[in-house]
Amino acid sequence: MTYSTLITADALGRQRDDSWVLLDCRFELTDIEAGHRDYLTGHLEGAHYAHLDRDLSGPIEPGVTGRHPLPDSMRFRTLVASWGITPDTQVVAYDQGHGAFAARAWWLLRYHGHAKVAVLNGGLAAAREAGLPLSKAVPVRATGTYPNADPLVRATVADDILGSLAEGTAPALVDARANERYRGLVEPLDPVAGHIPTARNRHFQANLDDSGRFRPADDLRADFLAFGLPEKQVHYCGSGVTAAHNLLAMEAAGLSGASLYPGSWSEWITDPSRPVESEG
Known part of the structure; x- marks a missing residue:
C-alpha cells in the first residue's frame, strides 16, 4: 500500500x-x-x-x-x-x-x-x-542524486498575486497564521504586521483535533470548500511552512489542486510597494 x-x-x-x-x-x-x-x-x-x-x-x-x-x-x-x-x-x-x-x-x-x-x-x-x-543511532547516508521529475503540487510567486490584485482577479488567498497575526494585531517574527489584501484566515491548527491529529476528512473538506474550488486557492503563511499543513489537510480530504505561495508574508513585505492590510 x-x-x-x-x-x-x-x-x-x-x-x-x-x-x-x-x-x-x-x-x-x-x-x-x-x-x-x-x-x-x-x-x-x-x-x-x-x-x-x-x-x-x-x-x-x-x-x-x-x-x-x-x-x-x-x-x-x-x-x-x-x-x-x-x-x-x-x-x-x-x-x-x-x-x-x-x-x-x-x-x-x-x-x-x-x-x-x-x-x-x-x-x-x-x-x-x-x-x-x-x-539514538544516526543512519549512514548514501550518495547520488534524486532524478529530476515534474512537480506534483503547484507553487505561486509574488508577481502573479500582485498582478491579479491589480486586475481584480485575485485567487482565493488563504492565510494559515494565527488570527491575531493575520489581523496585524501582533507580529512576533516579521517587521511588518498584517496580511495580503483579499486574503482570508484559516489557522493551520484548525486542521487538528484535541489530540493533535488531523480532523476527519469530511470536516476538512467542508471547511476548505468554503474558500472556493481548490484550484482557485493560494495558501500562504509567515514563511511557506505552516501553509503546507493546509495543503496536506486538503489532500487528505480529497481536495487537490490548491497552490502554495512559498515566499509567503515574510517575502511579500520585502517590497514596500506591495499592498498590505492591517487592523493594527
Whole structure:
C-alpha cells in the first residue's frame, strides 16, 4: 500500500519495511537547534534528521526572500538521495506532533515529483503512544542524486498575486497564521504586521483535533470548500511552512489542486510597494 497524505502510527508499525525512509523534522522557530538536539536524544528507529533551515530551505537573501525560501533543486535532490530515497521509496515525515514542519518536507518532496510521501498523523507523540521503537543511532547516508521529475503540487510567486490584485482577479488567498497575526494585531517574527489584501484566515491548527491529529476528512473538506474550488486557492503563511499543513489537510480530504505561495508574508513585505492590510 502507498501512503501519500497521512499515515497512522499503528499502520507505520505494521507495514514499515527496510525500504521505507523516515524523516524527523522536529524544529522550534525560537531555538533552531532544539529539534536536532531532541533527535540525538531519541528518534524513530532509522530516521534521518531534516533541519528546516539547513535542509528544507535555501539561503535567505535580505530584502529579496522570505525567512524560508525554497532550497536549490539540485542541492535538495542530492540531499534526498543521501537519505536513501528513490522514486519508489515510501517516505514518512514526522515532527513533535502538529505536523507543520513535517508538512513542509511532504510538500517539498511532492514539489520535486515524489509521490510516495506521507506525514505521521500525531507525530512522535502518536508514535510513542503506539510503542514504536526509538533509537539514538544516526543512519549512514548514501550518495547520488534524486532524478529530476515534474512537480506534483503547484507553487505561486509574488508577481502573479500582485498582478491579479491589480486586475481584480485575485485567487482565493488563504492565510494559515494565527488570527491575531493575520489581523496585524501582533507580529512576533516579521517587521511588518498584517496580511495580503483579499486574503482570508484559516489557522493551520484548525486542521487538528484535541489530540493533535488531523480532523476527519469530511470536516476538512467542508471547511476548505468554503474558500472556493481548490484550484482557485493560494495558501500562504509567515514563511511557506505552516501553509503546507493546509495543503496536506486538503489532500487528505480529497481536495487537490490548491497552490502554495512559498515566499509567503515574510517575502511579500520585502517590497514596500506591495499592498498590505492591517487592523493594527
